[in-house]
Amino acid sequence: MTDSERMSAFELKSAVSLASIYGLRMLGMFLILPVFVFYAEHELAANHTQAGLALGIYGLTQAALQLPFGMASDRWGRKRVIYFGLALFALGSFIAAISHDIRLTILGRAIQGSGAISAAVTALLADLTREEHRTKAMAMIGGTIGVTFAVSLIAGPAFYHWIGVPGIFAMTGVLALLAMAVVRFVVPNPRITRFHSDTEATPARLKDVLKNVELLRLNFGIFALHAAQMALFVVIPLALKKAGNIDQNHHWMIYLPIMVLSFVLMVPAIIYGEKKFKLKEIFVAAIALMLVTQLFLAGLIDDFRALLVLLTAYFVSFNLLEATLPSLISKIAPASAKGTAIGVYNAAQSFGMFLGGAMGGALSQHYGPSAVFLFCSLLIGIWLIAASRMQRPPAVRTRLFHVREMEPVQAAELARRLAALGGVAEAVVVGEEGVAILKVDQRGWDEAGVMKLIEEEREHGVSQ
Template identity: 55%
Template sequence: MDRMTSVEMRATVSLALVFALRMFGMFSILPVLALYARDLPGGGTPFLIGVALGIDGLAQALLQIPFGLLSDRYGRKRMIYIGLTLFALGSFIAAGAHDIYFIILGRLVQGTGAVAAAIIALTADLTREEHRAKGMAVIGMSIGATFGASMVLGPMLEHWIGVPGIFALTGVLALAAMAVVRWVVPTPQVSRVHADAETIPGQIGMVLVNTELQRLNFGIFSLHAAMRGLFVVVPLALAASLPVDRHWQVYLPIMLVSFVGAVPAIILAEKYGRMKAVFCSAVALLCLATLLMAVFIGQFAGLVAALSLFFLAFNLLEATLPSLVSKIAPAASKGTALGVYNSFQFFGLFLGGALGGFLAQHVGNAAVFVFSTGLVFAWLLLALSMQAPPAVRTRLLQVGVRDAAGAQRLSAALSGLKGVVEAVVIAGEGVAYLKVRSDAWDEIGANNLINKG
């Protein structure tokens, strides 16, 4: 089997590092910001704290697709430099803030550095079609590992350098990410649009009216709204029983158990075709966890147990949701479906923070989790009624066809092969997008057809 080249390996690892350097700063502030901001001059109210926690999500939701589109026109690295510069600027604004309003401003500017889509597009430029899924998987794992490490290291860093120090470190890491892009990440010889990795504006309407995809969009919206609302009140609740510099002792075992516990469920879902059962069970577990947090918000042991269930469900859903999008989206619209999905995720971050803060201030801390429970319960009803996702995987194959008529003929021929559920050949890209059965498909026949073409 053909392996990734050294250039592909370097591109994948270095871009995963860029993601990690950026996301560490975003994540590590979550478990400590509420504790710091409540004592700031100018009124660190729960609502303003929630806005500070979520405002970056609003900016990313509005700008992540435009950043990706601009990278098609002005170059991947150029847009990544601009985004990381904005992110660093926002970090330094927040580091020097003396009131909650400047922290909100800094977090907003951080969010304008919405480089995720541009980085994914650069990954697609630097990897061949048959290895692109590996590159995306490495990036996904780097984000998950960074999240877990941030939950543990954030409270430690708060003790050593304080929250302003964390913001300053975040800015430095963004500058380090720019250095990685400049001197480590290869520069692609040619950049083009990749339908499997980028948003195509003309496909957005089609994706938005797909009811099965909308269930998943509502799901990622709900999941991240619940997560960001959690950080409005949980750090304060933990601090009532445990000094903040020891909060890592809570997060470390929770993160380890949640990551290890999610692996068997993912294998059961993907390898043995039990995706819907595992997925619905995870949503039900998330619903139970948010309800238990509403009940045990004032009890340390009960809250820790509920947090353990929450992050087990969270990590499992974070892993399975993108896979479901890939299985359900039309073969040639996967990138657009994921772009819309990510926008819903970012909107969830904003709503979870802002509305969570509002409820905590005007109703009470438990109300944050009552709202999350209602949101997740609605998601559970949608998940239970969804169609079982097909047991398919996506394959991308290079083709020599460059005219529309030839692409249409090859698409029809590939569609007729055993185990091929859907096939679309895009002449302008020279790529065949296939959805094939996970158990078996006629790969030899597909290669023969492509070679004849």
Template identity: 50%
Template sequence: MKNSGMTPTERRAAVSLAGIFSTRMLGLFMILPVFALYTEHLEGATPFLIGLAIGIYGLTQAILQIPFGMLSDRIGRKPVIYGGLLIFALGSVVAAMSDSITGIILGRALQGGGAIAAAVMALAADLTREEHRLKAMAIMGMSMGVSFSISLILGPLFDSWFGVHGLFWMTAMLALVAMAILALAVPTPTVSRFHRDAEPVPAQFKNVLGDSQLLRLDFGIFVLHLILTAIFVAVPLDLQNKAGLASEHHWMVYLFVMLLSFAGMVPFIIIAEKRRKMKQIFVGAIALLIVAVLSMSQVSTSLVGMVAALLGFFLAFNLLEASLPSLVAKIAPADMKGTAMGVYTSSQFLGAFTGGVAGGWIYQHVSAEGVFIFCGFMASLWVILASTMKAPRHLGSYMIHVGPVSRAQAVELSGEIATVVGVVEVVVIPEDEVAYLKVDNQRLDQDALARFSVADPDAQDGHPSAPVTANS
């Protein structure tokens, strides 16, 4: 079976939507490595309120991202995305014009209120055929990872040039850039419809929240982003006040550790996927995370020691950040991936909020070392849960556009598709006109699946839909 490749519209959609995600990510996270240093310049600032300001975006984003995604099903994707970006820009302006910690907390809350992630994912699904949707999502995911890393480097650099207020003004400008990308580069879909591989289904929440294996992963992303946000209440201050590194040079540390950690994670990703050692690598990365954050509590007066601990932390963080979504896709039932990812993403944002609040409170009432010990404790709980999870099946997600079928035909078609070599799980949803599969990539007979696909009259650029290439 031949794969026609992504159409120009699909490539344009993937790249332009990745650009929207990236610009927004830059705006949210450039403040992360520098804001704790700004305490003395803000009226009413305390470490607790600094932590709240850093993490508050996660609370509003967790609350609103699923409702905004559902709203986009009713009024359209682009209006919701424009509205979210406008709220994000407004929050950035409020923070830029504030001289008090209260004003910045309000601004950061508004930034998180521009919760467009679910709507952007739904728009990406509208603009791509089933066979290439995972590629588009992967492009967007990689862009967010790169953007986060760049934000840690650019934040201290731009802070030394423009200050924190300047960073917030830049963030507002980035929101306008994202709106321009949406207007000028993102195609408008001919048809918008619901996609259960990219959007949550309310009726499925009970099943997803009752799955102990998925809950382990939700707890994991919660803890990972709790730790990320909490340590940045303390790390910038330790680098400056204890290790003696001026704030304008912090970007050099982040550049060094991010480059080495990205290079270092590649062999482990290959071993996890190719040699099917996912659980071992995953649990090992959590163990490394524990060692790294506990080391920070002991080496804060040594620049070399802090750089080494940060290198270990980001090596573990990048491995876990890449592995967790893949594990959710492997474990979630074939037709519940969108719901599972919605819960997972909300857990991530709640972790960021909790980490900021807890990190700030512990720094104020205990010490910086207390922050790191707390993070080590949370990671220890995680490693216990992760070590008891079932080894994930190394299966890929696969979708076929099957066209209009009745419920009786869907049941019959499911049985026929299930006989294909390599197909492990199949659910045909008549309302979606799609068969959702879990497959063993190494055994899958793709040619045998070709006869089950039909042309999709709503496909972008007039290209028919066809079976997807199996992917994790």
């Protein structure tokens, strides 16, 4: 492997440190999921509507501010915006930690969510990595989020036993402050800060993204997936305690084997879908499995053995869909609007968390837990219909290459020549960014021809 084919120490340090910031922040959100409803009910005297709103309100402020924070980082600097967002997250955590009233806890959670630094972090990562390695760096962040979620379900009950939910909130506030120190002393400063169309949203492309029916199907999917997830955590912890007569401090013993088994079962399905170009079939099957689990949960919520089987099936489908959706976004989104598509997708995810928490709490309080799962079944059922009608995603992957900065006419000509090569499904050259974005066939493409054209263009720029 040549030096250009592997991540440099600088890039690896950047990716690992920024992934750790993502992980610390998501830890603060996920740790309370399996235990918050107990705390809200017994310590804050809150009803289920209030508890669900406290869980979900984080997503509302995050959905509203993700794109503005990313755009602000272009103007005022990546690290300044990240410091500000982490400070807000810490403030909200400390407010929730000292709260003895559910309304103040809801305020703290809303402030936590307003520290919406995701777009700024990915923009900084793009500044710090070469185009050829950006996908790998982004995958490291994605993997960190998945691992953090699994660890949180297992560790949350243990932390609840040791330090309680106020302690968890205080700990996450301290972690946010430590993350600020990581940004200051560990994350490198970018040599150049610029806009990256592959990772950042631009208002000019929003209309195109919102008109794309295939992307709308995926956006509704991530919305429904996370709405169902948040609604589930309003009622499942109580159901596990009631049906299994297991104290909430020991719920980790339930979540640990479920999460391990779900990951083991998920991986072969993803490999099969990607290798055999059956991603749509795997995707639709996972949605169908989730719908079945929601329907059965509505009727078997008091049967402990059934609950364990259904939760395992739920997390198999959840983890599979959570891993597949970003891949589908990358395959379907226009190469020139990928960053905008991801921004809209992330906002839909956060809004789903809000609606799921709020509706789950209200339905649980007024109609019982079965109503929550029927609501989730409705969302997942609509998604299943929409997904079954989606076009088969192209068997492509995205590759980025550094080129010299050039005028629009030159960029268009280079894009035309690249698109004419074998296996190149789409080519966009963004001259002002000095990047070529290609969608190439997974079954084989003329990589040598692409590299030859790009090298010729670089040499032409040097000779001018």
